[in-house]
Amino acid sequence: MGFDPEQYGDVHRLLLQSLSSRRMVTQPECQHLLAECILYDLQQTPARTPAASPVAIDVRRRDVAQTIATLNRALKPLGLAVAQAMQPDDGTRCYRLVDTEPDAWSAKATTLAPTAVAPVGALVQALAKAPRHGLSHAEAVAVPGVDGALLEQLIADGWLDRDDRSAYVLSMPAVLELQRMLADEYGACFKDCWSCQTLVVRDGWCCATCAQQFHRFCWRRYPQTTGLDPVLSEGPGAVCPACMDHASASATAIVEDNDY
Ligand SMILES: [Zn+2]
Ligand SMILES: [Zn+2]
16 A cells, blocks of 8 residues: 555654544544545655545554554654553553653643642542552542542543442543553552553453453453363363463452452
8 A cells, every 4th residue: 555654654643643633542443544644645645546535545453553653663752652552341452642751641631720630649549559440439539639529520521430330440541641650650550461461450350370460351352362262261160371270160260350
């Protein structure tokens, strides 16, 4: 298609513009955006015959990965990066342009008064240290400076979600924005997924034998990628792909979430 993902150029710049104006893009959205950028770039070059639509541009997942890697090399000196994380429920990869400077997130993470920055920081700390990285309403408002209005504002601004237990958890854009800081400051509370090497912030599995962590989706998917018997991936007799331990014959050997 005449586009080299590994050579920084106009297409990378166009994709960066697209990412900077969006809270978050999923892998399929990013593939479509990249196709649009390639098409737009082609149309600026009269000598070439442009394709009819972005759909006609064949962009693979690997093209997105290579383009993002090239972008990140260019962005590094600027203190910016395209962060990626996996949605725990369906394994969809998500991207977001983030600031890599320490503490830069706190200004972005709240549109409230400057006095809200410290309570939001304390709330993130409490979330990092909480079992399963979620807080009930009572636990959340027990954090100094946090009240119901602040929680509602953070939900409205898309920094917090309620999970299926109604606990407050970080939203995916917040995970993308904060994962580097969380890993640096609360590394003992978080680990990378053994399978995909991105941080497990919400809804993980932990092997009781080797303590490796997995996104829920990665844990369910690993039989397909390793050729192991799918029957063994869950429940009694489960095999951990990291340590190959049969995790005893007990379903409880694989403990749910980060509750360990
Ligand atoms: Zn994973
Ligand atoms: Zn293990």
